[in-house]
Amino acid sequence: MSGMQPLHPFEVHILYPLELFGWDISISNTSVALIGSVLVAVLALLLLLRRPGLLPDRLQLLAESYYLFVYRMTVSNIRGHGEAYVPAILTLFTLIAASNLIGLLPGAFTPTTQIVVTGTLAASVFAYTLVLRIRLHGWRFILSFVPAGVPVWLLPLMMPIELLSFMARPVSLAVRLFANMTAGHTVLGVIAFFGLLAPWYVQWVPMSLSVVLLAVEIFIAAIQAYIFSVLSCVYIDDAIHAHG
Amino acid sequence: MPQFDARFFPSEIFWTLVAFVLLFLLLRQLVLPRIRAVLDRRIREMQRDMEEARRLREEAERLRADHDARLKQAGEEARRMFDESERRARERRRQLMDEWKQEMKRRQREFHEDIEASKNRAVREIREQSAALIVAATEKILRQRIHPDEAEEAVRELLAQLDEERKER
Numbered sequence: 147m148s149g150m151q152p153l154h155p156f157e158v159h160i161l162y163p164l165e166l167f168g169w170d171i172s173i174s175n176t177s178v179a180l181i182g183s184v185l186v187a188v189l190a191l192l193l194l195l196r197r198p199g200l201l202p203d204r205l206q207l208l209a210e211s212y213y214l215f216v217y218r219m220t221v222s223n224i225r226g227h228g229e230a231y232v233p234a235i236l237t238l239f240t241l242i243a244a245s246n247l248i249g250l251l252p253g254a255f256t257p258t259t260q261i262v263v264t265g266t267l268a269a270s271v272f273a274y275t276l277v278l279r280i281r282l283h284g285w286r287f288i289l290s291f292v293p294a295g296v297p298v299w300l301l302p303l304m305m306p307i308e309l310l311s312f313m314a315r316p317v318s319l320a321v322r323l324f325a326n327m328t329a330g331h332t333v334l335g336v337i338a339f340f341g342l343l344a345p346w347y348v349q350w351v352p353m354s355l356s357v358v359l360l361a362v363e364i365f366i367a368a369i370q371a372y373i374f375s376v377l378s379c380v381y382i383d384d385a386i387h388a389h390g
Numbered sequence: 391m392p393q394f395d396a397r398f399f400p401s402e403i404f405w406t407l408v409a410f411v412l413l414f415l416l417l418r419q420l421v422l423p424r425i426r427a428v429l430d431r432r433i434r435e436m437q438r439d440m441e442e443a444r445r446l447r448e449e450a451e452r453l454r455a456d457h458d459a460r461l462k463q464a465g466e467e468a469r470r471m472f473d474e475s476e477r478r479a480r481e482r483r484r485q486l487m488d489e490w491k492q493e494m495k496r497r498q499r500e501f502h503e504d505i506e507a508s509k510n511r512a513v514r515e516i517r518e519q520s521a522a523l524i525v526a527a528t529e530k531i532l533r534q535r536i537h538p539d540e541a542e543e544a545v546r547e548l549l550a551q552l553d554e555e556r557k558e559r
Contacts, residue, residue, distance in 0.1 A: 157392040158402070170400040177405035184413040191421045198428040200435060206428070213425045233422060237414040257406075262399045266406040328393070 155331055156259050176263065179255040183244035191240075216375070223379035227386055231379070238267065239375040246327060246367030250360065258327045258370075265320040271378045272316035275385040283388055290388040319377055326370050330363045516556065523548050 162173040194209035202210060213236065220235045221228030242258060249256025257263045279287040291308040292301060337359060341352035527548045531541050 153392055158395065158398040160398075160401075164401075166404075169404065171404045172398075172401045174398060174401055174405075176398070176402050177408075180405050180409035181412070184409050184416065187413065188416045188420060191417075192424075195421065195424045195428075198424050200428070200432055202428070209421075210425060210429065213422075213429075233414065233418050236422070237410060237417055240417065241410055241413050257409075259393065260402055261393045262402040263406045266403045267410070270407070270410070324393070328391075 153332070155255070155335060156328065158260070175255045176257050176260055179248065179257045180241075180245065180263070183241065183248045183257065186248060187240045187244040219372070219376055220379055223376060224383045225387065228379075231382060235375055235379060238271075238378060239371050242267070242323065242374050243368060243371035246371060247364065249327070249331065250363055250367065256327055256331055258323055259331055261320060261324045264323040264327075264374075265316070267374070268316040268319035268323075271319065271381060275381045278382065278385040279388055282386060287385075287388050315377075315381060319374060323370050323374055326366055330359075330366055334359055334363060519555070520552065523552055 159175050160172045161175065161178065164171045164173060191209055191212075194205040196205075197203070198206060216236045216239050217232050219239075220232050224231050245257040245263075248254055249259065279290075283290070291305050291312065293304055293308060296304050334356065337352050337356050341349055341356060344352055527545060530544060
C-alpha cells in the first residue's frame with residue numbers, strides 16, 4: 147500500500163517553461179492534454195466528415211447527430227437567440243467532453259481534474275453573461291435580483307441571497323465538473339491499484355469492477371459536459387431575458 | 391490536493407483559454423461549414439422534394455377531379471341515352487300494339503262481313519232454286535190433272551230432291 151498515491155495523476159508537471167509579458171505560460175501536462183484534446187476532437191470530427199454527402203454514411207451520421215444534439219440543446223435553452231451561440235456552446239461541450247474522455251485513456255492526463263481549468267471555463271461563461279446583462283439591460287439588471295412578489299421589508303434579506311446564488315453559479319459550475327472528474331479518476335485509480343495488489347485468484351474482482359467503473363466514467367464524462375454546457379445556455383438565456 | 395497549487399494557475403488559465411479559442415476557430419473554420427453545408431443542402435433538397443410532392447399531389451387531385459367530373463358526365467349521358475332508348479322502345483311497343491289491335495279489328499270485321507255475305511248468297515241461291523222448283527212443280531201440276539195423292543207424291547219428291555241437292559251442296 148505504500149506505493150499508492152491516489153492524487154498523483156492530478157499533479158501538474160512543467161514540461162517547458164515559458165513566459166509572455168511576465169505571465170507564466172509554461173507548457174505543462176495540462177496544456178499538452180488540453181491542446182491534444184482539441185486536436186483529437188477536431189481530427190475525429192473531420193474524419194467522420196471526410197466524405198460529406200447528401201445521404202450520410204454511419205460516420206457522417208454520427209457527426210451530424212453530435213452537432214444536432216448540441217444545436218437543439220442550445221436553441222431550446224437560449225430562447226430566440228440560440229442560433230448565434232451554437233459555435234460557442236459546441237466548442238465548450240466538445241472541449242469538456244474531449245478533455246474528460248481523453249483522460250480515461252491509460253496514463254493520460256485529464257485537464258478537467260484541474261480546478262483552475264474548470265474555473266477558467268466557468269468564469270469565462272459567468273463574465274460573458276455579466277457583460278451581456280450590462281450591455282442589454284444596463285445597470286438595471288441589478289433589479290433582476292429582486293424576486294417578484296416579495297414584501298419590501300424582506301428585500302434587504304432576499305437581495306443578498308439572490309446575489310449570492312448568482313455569484314455562486316461559476317463556483318458550482320467549476321466545482322461540479324472538477325469534483326466529478328477527480329472523484330471518478332481517484333476511484334478508478336484506487337480500484338486498479340487494489341487489482342494489482344490482490345492475489346492472482348481474486349484479481350478478477352477489482353479488474354471487473356474497473357471495467358464497469360470505466361463504462362460509468364465514460365457516461366459521466368459525457369453527462370458532465372452536457373451539464374456544464376446546458377447550464378451555460380441557461381445562464382446566457384437568463385442574461386438575455388433578465389427582467390428588472 | 392495538487393490541483394490547488396497556485397503556482398501553475400497562470401499557465402493553466404492561459405492554456406485553457408488558448409485551447410478554447412483554438413477549438414472555436416478550428417470548429418468554425420473546418421467542421422461547422424462542412425456540417426452546415428450538408429445539412430443546408432439536405433434541407434433544400436427536402437424542401438424541393440416536398441414542393442415537388444405538393445405539386446404532384448395537387449396535379450393528381452386536379453386530374454382526379456377532372457376524371458370524376460367526366461365520369462359523372464358520362465354516367466348522366468348514359469342514363470339519358472338509356473331513358474331515351476327505353477322511351478322509344480315503349481313508344482314502339484305501344485305503336486305495334488295499336489297496329490295489331492287495328493289489324494285484328496279489321497280482320498274480325500272482314501270475317502263477319504264474309505260470313506254475312508256467304509249466308510246471304512246461300513239464302514238467295516236457295517230461294518232462287520226453291521222458286522224454280524216450285525214453279526216447275528206447279529207447272530207440272532197444272533198441266534196434268536193428277537190425283538191429289540199423286541200431286542202430293544210429286545211435291546214430296548220435289549222437296550226430297552231439294553233436300554238432297556242442298557245436302558250435296
